[in-house]
Amino acid sequence: MLHGARQCGKTTLAQLLAEARGGAYISLDDEIHRQALLDDPMSYLARLQRPLVIDEVQLGGDRVVRSIKQLVDADPTPGRFLLTGSTNFLTVPNISESLAGRIQLFRLWPFSEAELTRTRADIIDRWFQGDPGPVPTESLTKTDYLALICRGGYPAVVDSDPDERRDWLQSHLETVIRRDVAQLADVRKAASLPLLLRWAAALTSNQINVSAAARNLEISHPTAVSYLDWLQTVFLLHEIPAWSRSRWPKAARRPKFHLTDTGLAARLLGLGPEALASPTSPATGPLLESFTVNEVARQLGTDPKGRSLWHYRDRQNHEVDLVLEGEDGKVVAVEIKATSSPALSHIDGLRWLRNKLDTVNPGSFVAGILLHTGTHCVSLDGRLHMRPINSLWSD
Numbered sequence: 001m002l003h004g005a006r007q008c009g010k011t012t013l014a015q016l017l018a019e020a021r022g023g024a025y026i027s028l029d030d031e032i033h034r035q036a037l038l039d040d041p042m043s044y045l046a047r048l049q050r051p052l053v054i055d056e057v058q059l060g061g062d063r064v065v066r067s068i069k070q071l072v073d074a075d076p077t078p079g080r081f082l083l084t085g086s087t088n089f090l091t092v093p094n095i096s097e098s099l100a101g102r103i104q105l106f107r108l109w110p111f112s113e114a115e116l117t118r119t120r121a122d123i124i125d126r127w128f129q130g131d132p133g134p135v136p137t138e139s140l141t142k143t144d145y146l147a148l149i150c151r152g153g154y155p156a157v158v159d160s161d162p163d164e165r166r167d168w169l170q171s172h173l174e175t176v177i178r179r180d181v182a183q184l185a186d187v188r189k190a191a192s193l194p195l196l197l198r199w200a201a202a203l204t205s206n207q208i209n210v211s212a213a214a215r216n217l218e219i220s221h222p223t224a225v226s227y228l229d230w231l232q233t234v235f236l237l238h239e240i241p242a243w244s245r246s247r248w249p250k251a252a253r254r255p256k257f258h259l260t261d262t263g264l265a266a267r268l269l270g271l272g273p274e275a276l277a278s279p280t281s282p283a284t285g286p287l288l289e290s291f292t293v294n295e296v297a298r299q300l301g302t303d304p305k306g307r308s309l310w311h312y313r314d315r316q317n318h319e320v321d322l323v324l325e326g327e328d329g330k331v332v333a334v335e336i337k338a339t340s341s342p343a344l345s346h347i348d349g350l351r352w353l354r355n356k357l358d359t360v361n362p363g364s365f366v367a368g369i370l371l372h373t374g375t376h377c378v379s380l381d382g383r384l385h386m387r388p389i390n391s392l393w394s395d
Helices: 010-020 031-039 041-046 057-074 123-128 142-151 162-184 192-202 210-217 221-233 262-269 284-300 344-360 389-393
Strands: 002-004 024-027 052-055 081-085 106-108 237-240 256-259 308-313 319-325 331-336 365-372 378-380 384-388
Touching: 002 010, 010 024, 010 052, 010 081, 024 031, 031 041, 031 057, 041 057, 052 057, 057 081, 123 284, 123 319, 123 331, 123 365, 123 389, 142 262, 142 284, 162 192, 162 262, 192 210, 192 221, 192 256, 192 262, 210 221, 221 237, 237 308, 256 262, 256 284, 262 284, 284 308, 284 319, 284 331, 284 389, 319 344, 331 344, 344 365, 344 384, 365 389, 384 389
Parallel strands: 002 081, 002 106, 024 052, 052 081, 331 365, 365 384
Antiparallel strands: 237 256, 308 319, 319 331, 378 384
């Protein structure tokens, strides 16, 4: 199962795979194919070449998925079906069959900077070896990072001019909400969905107070919860859960939310690079954090070692933007700052977490990385380092 946001490249990738392996491709976006498949799924599927790509499989619902299950059980040879979907396969309400034990899930994101620059995406491995990463050969300015934030990673518009990108993003947003969500959800106040997404964009990289959102949008608390879930189901929003060790009872439990694509977030807020460059812009720091978190999440999505992504915050105002944890309990902590002149005070959260883990679980803290918009590459005592953000995708 290859799932991810609409227009992130799933269909193109799936068609290339089908062509390379001599398979067949059908899209359930096509009403004729969809109805023929729903009328007699077993017969329809049986006559098509393998491997078979079924695009937007969620539109076929349980009837199609259960038929695939029967065929897989009859012949469990791996790789006979490649399913794609623009909604999270595990949370779509019209599909109760999870294909547990029969399916491998892959999430496709919009482009990462490592993909766009065709560089080796091994920074997470290096961090877990205590290596803070390379000194980038290319120096980016803060202005450069703001342009990357507003460009985003959707393949259709990474090379477009700002006007074309703005129009495309607006149309894309309307398509996802009116088509994907409306087809699968019981949305009684559809006009509230774009408003909620805009509200989430303004709070990207923060913990969301759902009660405040419900009050501001004049919807019920259960409706706000449901709509936030739907925005995650169609991959417009993703969450970073709170990290804690059981012995740390004061750790916060609420996740942080991030817009999946910062180009879309900037469009929702009506902001371009010039507006974000203003010293008084409240959106610059959160959008830069989401941009950086998304880059790490994209690279972690291809990590074979089962590392997980968290954030940390407690009631004593100790905070770390990202905590990466391996299955062996090893921890890498990451702090993200919009400044191009990092100071020692900016690593206070990293230093606190290092000291805490050195006390309660010696040897588990591998490295703390401060990512910033300047050019400083400094390694400090005690496994703490400063690196430019573009060290994430630099050779």
